[in-house]
Amino acid sequence: MNSIAPPIDLRALQVFVTVCETASMTEAARVLGISQSAISQCIKVLEREHGDVLFDRQMRPLRPNAAGRVLLDRARPLLAHARDVALSVRAATKASxxxxxxxxxxxxxxxxxxxxxxxxxxxxxxxxxxxxxxxxxxxxxxxxxxxxxxxxxxxxxxxxxxxxxxxxERFVAVVPLSHAGAPFVEVARSIPLIRYSRRQVTAQQVERFIRHIGIDAPAMYEFDATDPLLSLVASGRGCALTTPLCLLQARHHLPNVSLAPLPESPLAKxxxxxxxxxxxxxxxxxxxxxxxxxxxxxxxxxxxxxxxxxxxxxxxx
Missing domain, CATH: 3.40.190.10 (Periplasmic binding protein-like II)
Incomplete structure (x- = not known):
């Protein structure tokens, strides 16, 4: 069975390449903006992962040994590829x-x-x-x-x-001006209840609410939009349950309709x-x-x- 290759620490690899290029752990720390102890730790991680020292520490300035030179040759294209991947991801995000x-x-x-x-x-x-x-x-x-x-x-x-x-948003009841002041439950028993089309989620929620408050009105008029619904209420042909946003959507009908009190209910929204x-x-x-x-x-x-x-x-x- 094939074994899974150990993950490559790209940060440690970047530190290693910078140390090689500056020939100094102190200078590499300055270039990368991290502490010298962090530089030393990254090099130790790489040496532990590869099972060999990577620098000839007897020489000054610091130079990679044979194993280090092999790693340096492989590291540069790998880091360049990682940068290309990051740029591609950022470009895709920008495009989105x-x-x-x-x-x-x-x-x-x-x-x-x-x-x-x-x-x-x-x-x-x-x-x-x-x-x-x-x-x-x-x-x-x-x-x-x-x-x-x-x-x-x-x-x-x-x-x-x-x-x-x-x-x-809570449901609100609208009735013709001729029925102003009467409770909605009474109005809905005396004139038709104009509904939203039952393929709408709002219509389904309204149906649950009216059953809850004891209204059993036959289906006569159904509309997808608020404008024709309020138009019929304004003309005195029926009453309706709607919502504040729907009222604002068809606000030109509001002077010709009246609000009616509704029973309190957790379903009234x-x-x-x-x-x-x-x-x-x-x-x-x-x-x-x-x-x-x-x-x-x-x-x-x-x-x-x-x-x-x-x-x-x-x-x-």
Whole structure:
């Protein structure tokens, strides 16, 4: 059976070559910016690994002996190759930063996305941001079609993907102006409940919540987007459950709808997660997370409260 070759200590090898080139351990220490004792230790490591002394210590200036000359001949191309490898890796890392691909659910892209783009300008030469439904965006991340993804729920493999909770937002109930002030549970029993399309994760979360609070409304209208949903509420055709980011996304309808009280429940919220493949994009992910929270507090929430002062106190956490 073949034995495994012992690892080569490139640092010790660089020290050895520098000692040979300067003909002095003292001068080699100065050139490399380390102590003379560290130089001596590296030489001892090499001599122990190779089973022979490498310098003729009776001569001044210091010169490699026969074994040392053989090692010197082999060491120079090996160190040059190691430098080439390091340069290639750095070049590949730099090239990867030339393109950054981010996928987000629609409401995040429409409300926080612009601030995020402004924050990331200069981080990558080419920044691309796509929006879509959570299942599509998370699948694209796993398939390496995206570098980072912001989803409202995820069941990705934790051994491949890091999942970080960004923030949570509570559900809010919107009703026609004609039903202003009435509890949502009562309104949903008197007029149609307009829903998000059930292929959306948000719709699935809403369904769990309405069952929890005792609403059993037949399915009549379903939409992928918030704009037609709020349009129907504004026209008096029904009521709906949505979220603060979705309200901001379709803010032009807000003067024509009213908020309705909701029962307190741990299910009355949706969560946003930041996904990245393990070991990749850690610094950019932190930048994105910080920007998202800052934008929520400083821009999104103040804008919403200005338009709808009756919003609940804790919209995000």
């Amino acid at each position: 930063l030339s393109l950054l691909r981010i996928g987000c659910v629609d409401s995040f892209a429409a409300t926080i996305g612009p601030a995020l783009v402004e924050q990331l300008v200069g981080t990558a030469e080419n920044l691309r941001m796509w929006s879509g439904l959570t299942p599509m965006v998370s699948e694209q991340l796993v398939n390496r079609e995206l570098d980072l993804a912001v989803c409202t729920e995820s069941t990705v493999d934790p051994e491949r993907v890091t999942q970080q909770l960004l923030f949570s 949706r969560h946003f997660f930041l996904l990245r493949r393990n070991g990749e994009w850690e610094d950019i992910a932190k930048l994105l997370a910080d920007c998202a929270i800052r934008t929520l507090r400083n821009e999104v929430e103040p804008t919403l409260r200005k338009v709808m002062p009756a919003l609940p106190l804790e919209l995000f956490n």
